[in-house]
Amino acid sequence: MFSRKYQNDLYCESPYYDGNFRIYGYDTQNNVETYISIKDLSLENIVAILPSNIKNSVWLMNYYMDLFESNEPDIKKIIFYNDNSWNTWFNNLSINEPPPYPKWNERFKALYLVIKDQYIVASRSDYCQVNYILINQIVNSKNTFTISVYALNKESNSQIQPGYESLFQMDTPYNLIFVQDGDYLDMYIDSVNEDNHIFTYVRGTKEMAQEIEHFVRRESYDPSKILWPRHADGTSDYDKDIILNHTTGYSYLTLQNCNLLESPTLNSKAITELNKDEVITITEQGKEELIEGVQSHWLKVTTDDNKEGWVYGGNVSLNDAVSKTEQEQYKKEHDDLVKLTSKVEKQIEREAKKKQLIKNICNPPKN
Known part of the structure; x- marks a missing residue:
């Protein structure tokens, strides 16, 4: 069941239909069937949420990064090889x-992927169409996010992102599993093994997607908008440096066991020991240093048990996390939404009964 985000609307428990839910909501004026956007829905039962940095990113095909090191003929080969819809387009064109x-x-x-707590958006290369995948539940475990698929809007195979055929051929519900390695995101269906691997994405932005398009079209582009991906440990497939850059306000997993320090120096007094894959939230960035071959900043952080101190960024992975505080805040807001929806639903039911009563009085049944 899904709660609407707006005060004057109901919930729905009806089939997904052409990218929208078909809602038999009660229009107090006209009492008509209505459609609403998937973006206006919120799950009624929440187990977990995704890290903010996952949701705020635009995930792009990892093979796009190879285009910038290729000549024009190779660019076409790479794209046509990885996206078979271009071969279909080319063959149909001549006919x-x-x-x-x-x-x-x-x-x-x-091609891009956007992942939210309620839905996934997968773009299409032709005509900029998109497919929506509705999420039923999320389970987080370190760098792995298991998402239960509730429904999809499927029309024709020509409107499915290449490689997604298996998603649309399966009966729902089933699981999509995302395994994060820093700026890389591997997508699997039902279980993590090579046979079930669908795509590898890299973290990007809308601006980065636009610059990739300019580059492929042989138009002028801005190289500064291209974000070169790094693995969780700061290594790269495109250079030999180890760089770990983090964003203040976001939560991450620790890369290894390390000490939480009173000040941003290696000889500072330890407050406590942090274990590998512990969730920390960055509240401030200090000076940047190169320590044992790793380039990063000193980070002021808060732990899930409310301890505050400093860690060197070389001890913090690029894998995103959800803090306990963020999860609790989301749950509170969500519970308030469900209560409000329930209240509005009861109000609408009372209005409906009142209308029916007036109708019966004005038009009594004939004997």
Whole structure:
């Protein structure tokens, strides 16, 4: 069951339909069937939420990074190999359209994935279409996020992101499993093994997606908008440096056992020991240092048991996490929403009964 985010609306428990839910909500004016967007829904039963940095990122195909080190013929080979829909488009073009034919890269759109607590958006290369995948439940375990798929909007195979065929062929519910390695996100269906691997994504932004499109179309692009991915330990597939840059306000997992220190120096007094994969939230960034071959900042952090101190960023992975405080705050807001929805539902039911009563009085049944 899903609660609406707006005060004057009901909940729904009806099938997913063409990207929207078909809601038999009670319109007090017209009493008509309505449609609402998936973005306006919130799950009634929440087990866990995704890390904010996962939700705020635009996840792009990892093979896009190889394009910047390739010449023009190789760019086409890489894209056509990884996205078979381009071969289909090219073959249909010669059959259905007269020459001169448009260049393939003039139509190029970067494929992306956006993951929220209620839904996943998967883009399509042709016509900028998107597919929505509705989430039923989320379970977090260190760097692994298991998402139960409730429903999908499926119309035709031409509107499915290439490689997603297995998702739309399976009956729901089933699980999508995301395994994070820093700026990399591997997507599996039902279990983590090579046969069930769907895609590897890299962390990006809308601006980065646009610059990739400019590059493929052979237009001028801004290289500064390209975010080169790093693994959880700060290593890269594209350079030899080990760099761990974190964002203040976000939560991460510790990379290894380390000490929480009173001040940002190696010889500072230890407050407590942090274990590997412990959740910490960054509240402040200190000076940047190169320590034992790792480039990072000193970080002022808060632990889930409310201890505060400093750690060197080289001890903090790039894997995102959800703090206990964030989870509790989300649960409170969500519980308030469910209560409000229930209150509005009862109010609408009373209005409906009142209308029916008036109708019966004005139009009594004939004997």
